[in-house]
Amino acid sequence: MRALITGVTGQDGLYLSELLLSKGYEVYGLIRGQNNPKYELVEKTVPGVKLLTGDLTDFSSILRALSVAQPDEIYNLGAISFVAYSWENAQLTSDVTGKGVLNILEATRLWAGDDLDKVRFYQASSSEMFGKVQEVPQRESTLLWPRSPYGVAKVFGHYMTINYRESYGMHASSGILFNHESPRRGPEFVTRKVSLAVARIALGLQSEIVMGNLDSKRDWGFAGDYVEAMWRMLQQEHADDYVVATGETHSIRELLEVAFSEAGIAEWEHLVKQDPRFIRPAEVDLLIGDPAKARSVLGWEPKVGFEELVRMMVRSDLAEQKQLARL
Incomplete structure (x- = not known):
């Protein structure tokens, strides 16, 4: 199995890389920019990952990465993910965290062509989409009411993922992950x-x-637990959306x-x-999530x-x- 991970330099990207490598995957990571200061971090932490240069705002670089990696699974973890920063840089956050999802979905559709069934796609959605919460706890069906540029951008990416699943039959799942932390944060x-x-x-x-x-x-959990839920989503016969949380x-x-x-x-x-x-x-x-669906369908439970x-x-x-x- 071959996997391509965007946002490979973040805590989720590192933990997911470790998980996939332990399962025998050939793992490719998309890293942004020349002389990226986190290049050495990835090489030191997960030396088995093959790094490709690319950017979610650069459509052609995504297509090149797909043609090199030839992935069976794509994990889109790349985003400007610091909520406070999104207030200061709303447009850039929208371009990367929002429209970047559209870029990689469309690049995947064009790259796969008539053989769209050969690839499975994971989108990192966020509990910040719930924002001004409309019910407690929050579940997959809860109305989204984001309260930051980051949350708004994540909602765009979330619905675009659903749209590609419903319009093209793409195996595209979203994990609505609640806050997950680690020493790598x-x-x-x-x-x-x-x-x-x-x-x-x-x-x-x-x-x-x-x-x-x-x-x-x-609702805080351990990032190392949450990446397993991502992987489990792409092992399902049918794509879907799942809240991943501790429920506390x-x-x-x-x-x-x-x-x-x-x-x-x-x-x-x-x-x-x-x-x-x-x-x-x-x-x-x-924010508090209801992980009942992830528990019953994916068989996932937080350990930490x-x-x-x-x-x-x-x-x-x-x-x-x-x-x-x-x-």
Whole structure:
């Protein structure tokens, strides 16, 4: 089996590459730009992946990648995925996270031609599409009401994937993934921002952490668990959409409490400052997914719980920061 992964440099791309390589796949990863600083990260972490240069906004580069990789499965994980950044760069987010999905779907259709059945497609949809939630918990049938340029772009990609499935019979599935984290998460995301800051505070390298809304709640899972759900979707006879979540919700305040606890800091409130700059223009207050369909159809269950996940991330950052500071 051969697979092409866009967004291979992100946490999901790395975990998915490891999973597919362990199953004997030949894995190709699409990487953007010349001298991409994450090139070495991918080569070091998953040396079995063959890297191809391309860009979701460049239709011809996607066609070239498809012709080289000749994939049986395509996993479109590529996106501008930091929600706060999407407010500052709404047009670029729309081009990459939204129209980029159309580009790769259309490139796949043209490349496969009359033999469209030979390839299966996965689209990384997002719980941010639910935004101003219309029911709790959120499931596949819940009305989408995005509250950020990122969420709007993801809705476009989600419905375009459904459209190609229904119009052309493409085996195209979407995973509506709720927040999933890991030690490989970028430091701009709130979970890694917390684990990194807590580690540095515990080592005396930082004095405080500045946060936004501490009462926001999310359904957090482990990225390493969630990539298995992606793979399982493409093993089904019929394509479909699935919510991938833990079914539990936790606040930023709980995240901080567990993180400081792992670092051995009991009294932590005075170490956390709040700044309105970190509060979204249109906040998403409560996201919690109903993974019943993924559980019953895919046989998928999350293995790593919230507390274990946070502690894992803090331990990883403590080890990394000790090494960097030579403590």
